Amino acid sequence: MATDLQTTAKPDIGEINKYDFRTESRPVFKARKGLDREIVAQISEMKGEPDWMRDFRLKSLEIFNAKPMPTWGGDIDVDFQDIYYYLKPTDKHGRSWDEVPQEIKDTFERLGIPEAERKFLAGVKAQFESEVVYGSLKEDLAKQGVIFLDTDTALKEHPDLMREYFGTIIPPSDNKFAALNSAVWSGGSFIYVPPGVKIDFPLQAYFRINAENMGQFERTLIIVDEGASVHYVEGCTAPMYSSESLHSAVVEIICKRGSRCRYTTIQNWANNIYNLVTKRAVAYQDATMEWVDGNLGSKLTMKYPAVYMMEPGARGEILSIAFASKGQHQDAGAKLVHAAPHTTGQITSKSISKNGGRSSYRGLVRVNHGAKHSKCNVVCDALILDPHSRSDTYPYIEIMDKNVSIGHEASVSRIGEEQLFYLMSRGLTEHEASTMIVNGFIEPLVKELPMEYAVEMNRLIQLQMEGSVG
Amino acid sequence: MTHTLKIENLHVAVDGKEILRGVDLVIRQGETHALMGPNGSGKSTLGLVIAGHPGYEVTEGRILLDDQDLLEMDADERARAGLFLAFQRPMSIPGVRMADFLRHAVTNVRNPERKEGEDLIPMREFRRELKEKMEQLNIDPEFARRYVNDGFSGGEMKRAEILQLAMLQPKFAILDETDSGLDADAVRLASKSIAEIGREKMGLLIITHHDKLLEHNPPDFTHVMLGGKIVETGGPELARELHQHGYERIRAAHPEADRANRQMVEQDQNETATVG
Ligand SMILES: Nc1ncnc2c1ncn2[C@@H]1O[C@H](COP(=O)(O)OP(=O)(O)OP(=O)(O)O)[C@@H](O)[C@H]1O
Ligand SMILES: [Mg+2]
DSSP: OGGGHHHHOOGGGHHHHTTSOOOOOOOSEEOOBSOSHHHHHHHHHHTTOOHHHHHHHHHHHHHHHHSOOOSSSSOOOOOGGGSBOOEESOSOOBSSGGGSOHHHHHHHHHHTHHHHHHHHOSOEEEEETTEEEEEOOOHHHHHTTOEEEEHHHHHHHOHHHHHHHTTTSSOGGGOHHHHHHHHHOOOOEEEEEOTTOBOOSOEEEEEEOOSTTBOBOOEEEEEEOTTOEEEEEEEEEOOOOSSOEEEOOEEEEEEOTTOEEEEEEEEEEOTTEEEEEEEEEEEOTTOEEEEEEEEEEOSEEEEOOEEEEOSTTOEEEEEEEEEEOTTOEEEEEEEEEEOSSSOEEEEEEEEEEOTTOEEEEEEEEEEOTTOTTOEEEEEEEEEEOSTTOEEEEEEEEEEOOSSOEEEEEEEEEEOOHHHHHHHHTTTOOHHHHHHHHHHHHHHHHHTTSOHHHHHHHHHHHHHHHOSOOO | OOOEEEEEEEEEEETTEEEEEEEEEEEETTOEEEEEOOTTSSHHHHHHHHHTOTTSEEEEEEEEETTEEGGGSOHHHHHHTTEEEEOSSOOOEEEEEHHHHHHHHHHHHHOTTOOTTSOOSOHHHHHHHHHHHHHHTTOOGGGGGSEETTTOOHHHHHHHHHHHHHHHOOSEEEEESTTTTOOHHHHHHHHHHHHHHOGGGOEEEEEOSSSHHHHHSOOSEEEEEETTEEEEEEOHHHHHHHHHHTTHHHHHHOHHHHHHHHHHHHHHHHHHHHHO
16 A cells, blocks of 8 residues: 555565655745635636636636535545645746756656656656646647647747637536536646658656645646647656645547547545546547556546547547555546547446445446438456455446447456466565556556556556455 | 475365365375275365365364475465366356466466566567467467357367466375266377376376276375275276276275265265255
């Protein structure tokens, strides 16, 4: 369990300990705690935003105030007035490594960003608290017209694109937390890939929450123009604090005709964080959208990446994995909407519950009137490691057209005594054996990850497997 | 020193049902023993109990490897002490690659004192050795990357068990019907692997219904199990007799064990009938 990390970590997971630190942060500006019109207006002003964005934020705040808390999913116990909604750690954006303040560099150093950059030689962006402070983009990408910025900068440099697409896929009225994010958002990534441009290495971002009681409300918008393709990877770790923290992001993606987008997230939040994220993509003709989503840690995660397939030939694929340990509730799933004929969807969900953890799969497949010859397949497997843990499945299927093919398979298994014995009879300890079985269980997702994330994922799982069983 | 595996008056039950009713058996390093007996007589149970399967309750008796009490040890500790069981039905472990699994296994068995998290044996060294052993057994190198027993054919699974035996080089190996499912070539290769480890270095217990593996590995002793007991022990000629004439004579000579065996098998059939 992550909170026991410092005292019980074994040498082999020393690598993971690197995330378990807190760098002194000296914010340049910190809005007071709480949430009201004044604070929202102040955030907008501090950022020097255009009026339309300020008005958008204020309207979103009204919607947030008017909406009740969701009554399903998990128990959310957050005092919205006890949170800092905006914190600006430095007044300067660095585009090159040299410009980044030493203190923040130390943090990044320990997160391994320079390594990642060396490997990929491009596309590194990082978010330190609520503002992106460091980003670099390979030159030829820029030459091809690819835009990869933090969302605040994008608002300044590309106001037209922002105004055209921002909030169109997930309007503030979508749900209470989307409204909250719309009111106080800060940071996140903005990506625009021009027609026909195929980026053949993953663009990466690192996110971190660092100040106690700091909500993080990043906002990501990705537009993949016709025939273009991009893979965006977001790894996420958070240090541990005693009081509750809230992370509520919004991710909007537009996949135009014939384009392709894959969005990979690995999140490992501290055990006291509420992680309430709205992710949605629309895919037009023959476009493919893939969400790969790994959720570890947090107190409660509610996350259901969605793909709306708007035109014939669109494909949506969602691969999600959740690991719930002691005191954790992972309410994760997926949503596929077939809004046009000949669309294809696939949901693969894997969850692991351990040490009293609870994981739920919540999925919706909807086939609209006229979405003939659409195909959708849902597979969800749960692995429960001990009798104290729990797994639930809530599949919702709404089919308005008869001429479709929908498959659904669900399995729940307990870690098999026979499998454990087989491995142990070859000299593996019980712990090594069960870790191996769990890693095997999530292998179908891990093999979809870029190499260093796959390694990371296996280490994170190993970390989750530490600590007392039962 | 010659190592000895000693089983004394072993009684084993599952869910209160007695399966082994007093097994005595001594295997010394360098000896090959054949264990035969009709279906359901308890042969696999004996193998699993020696290997440390937690699902069986030992109600009486002892198992000793030299002076170590195996019943006090978990399955992994027994493996590190030099015990190996080739399973009649190996388990598949989806998502876990043969090579990763074997590297862990080999590391632990070769360094019994290793603490979890300490280094594994070097990759290159391991790969070279694995590749060599796979070639010897005529196993496609691709199998190193396959998931453990996942989608393996019957024969492939048994070859993979022999591969593990060859990599782990135990002091005592129990081969539970390893020859069933193997074609004639594979039996020969398996025997070669065993020869390579050195039959003089290993105590072998070959559980079998066939004579294929025994032809290449003539047993010093043949034991017959019936109704959860070893009812007769002889030399290689006993194995030959059983292959030619079956268990008629044995059953007649041991009516009580025969009754117990029939009961166990009937009980099974009833249980399967109610389930099916
Ligand atoms: N885990 C178990 N639960 C219930 N019954 C069991 C279990 N293991 C073994 N048995 C029963 O014990 C008896 C002996 O089984 P075992 O597998 O040891 O026989 P065997 O001699 O290996 O037979 P075969 O030649 O068919 O492999 C059988 O009746 C079997 O059904
Ligand atoms: Mg058997």
